[in-house]
Amino acid sequence: MALADFLANLDALAAEAQAQFTAATDSAALEVARVAYLGAKAGKLRLAQKGLGKVDSGDKPAAGKRFNEVKTLLEAEFESAQERLTSGKSAVGEAFDVTLPGRRRRIGHLHPITQTIRSMKEIMGRLGFTAVEGPEIEDEWHNFEALNIPLVHPARDPLDNFYLESAQKLVAEATSPLLLRSQTSTVQIRVMEATPPPVRIISLGRVYRPDTADATHYPMFHQIEGLLVDRGVTMADLKSVLRLFCQSYFGGDDEVHIRFRPSFFPFTEPSVEVDMNWQGGWMEMGGAGMVDPNVLRAVGYDPEEVTGFAFGLGVERVCMRQHGITDIRALYQNDVRFLEQF
Numbered sequence: 001m002a003l004a005d006f007l008a009n010l011d012a013l014a015a016e017a018q019a020q021f022t023a024a025t026d027s028a029a030l031e032v033a034r035v036a037y038l039g040a041k042a043g044k045l046r047l048a049q050k051g052l053g054k055v056d057s058g059d060k061p062a063a064g065k066r067f068n069e070v071k072t073l074l075e076a077e078f079e080s081a082q083e084r085l086t087s088g089k090s091a092v093g094e095a096f097d098v099t100l101p102g103r104r105r106r107i108g109h110l111h112p113i114t115q116t117i118r119s120m121k122e123i124m125g126r127l128g129f130t131a132v133e134g135p136e137i138e139d140e141w142h143n144f145e146a147l148n149i150p151l152v153h154p155a156r157d158p159l160d161n162f163y164l165e166s167a168q169k170l171v172a173e174a175t176s177p178l179l180l181r182s183q184t185s186t187v188q189i190r191v192m193e194a195t196p197p198p199v200r201i202i203s204l205g206r207v208y209r210p211d212t213a214d215a216t217h218y219p220m221f222h223q224i225e226g227l228l229v230d231r232g233v234t235m236a237d238l239k240s241v242l243r244l245f246c247q248s249y250f251g252g253d254d255e256v257h258i259r260f261r262p263s264f265f266p267f268t269e270p271s272v273e274v275d276m277n278w279q280g281g282w283m284e285m286g287g288a289g290m291v292d293p294n295v296l297r298a299v300g301y302d303p304e305e306v307t308g309f310a311f312g313l314g315v316e317r318v319c320m321r322q323h324g325i326t327d328i329r330a331l332y333q334n335d336v337r338f339l340e341q342f
């Protein structure tokens with residue numbers, strides 16, 4: 001065979017193969033083209049290679065060189081066609097289909113309890129209450145004694161509380177046993193010890209009780225504590241503040257009513273359970289009352305000069321009612337499918 005014929009045949013084959021690789025719109029079509037031109041047994045390039053043997057012997061080196069160039073070229077063309085198909089670029093060179101919807105990035109959000117805490121702080125802030133923090137590891141004085149809970153009170157039973165013997169060894173200045181606080185009322189004491197009246201604070205945080213977990217109990221939960229001490233403070237002020245708070249948090253267009261039921265806490269007198277009207281019934285929010293004169297005296301206030309109210313509400317309870325959550329444990333299982341709904 002003359003060299004010119006061999007080369008013409010080779011060039012035609014290369015042009016054809018290139019056209020087919022470029023035209024392939026999916027992997028299946030590309031594979032058909034690959035087998036047709038680059039197939040090891042009966043591909044057209046393989047057949048052309050056989051023709052090499054028939055080229056006049058003096059022309060063989062030139063024919064072989066050209067054959068190798070075309071083979072390398074077509075293999076590269078095939079690879080780039082393959083890349084184009086897997087990367088989604090079309091033959092006409094568009095980078096991507098701009099009409100496809102984008103991939104939405106997963107953005108987290110605040111835990112529902114954190115959301116509730118933030119909006120409670122915001123509402124109470126508008127009512128003039130400053131948010132303060134207190135420690136979760138407390139001494140017996142702040143958790144019990146100063147709150148008028150004497151040694152003989154059942155709440156003092158060490159079996160009923162999380163005492164921390166090892167922590168006590170680490171805190172050199174700890175003079176009384178340490179435990180995880182069972183209520184945020186401890187912060188009332190800490191604030192009054194540090195500040196002369198008037199005081200108007202809230203404190204939000206975790207408290208710990210050795211409760212068995214069920215739909216409404218968990219050994220750790222959150223409370224919002226409120227304390228206002230000033231001249232001439234009455235139960236009416238307590239009720240107004242709680243009503244305004246609930247109205248802002250839940251109310252919307254509905255009018256909120258607050259109901260007091262007689263109760264007992266060692267550090268308030270009188271003491272009440274606080275309910276709020278909710279979907280035709282009453283929803284229990286927590287405890288409250290007028291600060292017991294013994295407590296005022298314990299922190300060096302004069303009960304003849306000032307009076308005060310205090311309240312402690314369950315943050316989970318408020319959050320659960322707001323969202324219709326029926327099991328408190330769901331808040332702490334960190335199941336994103338649950339939490340992302342709120």
Ligand code: PHE
Pocket residue numbers: 182183184185265268271286287288289310311312313
């Ligand atoms: N500390 C009480 C409790 O945890 C609630 C409370 C707070 C009651 C303030 C009265 C005043 O149950």
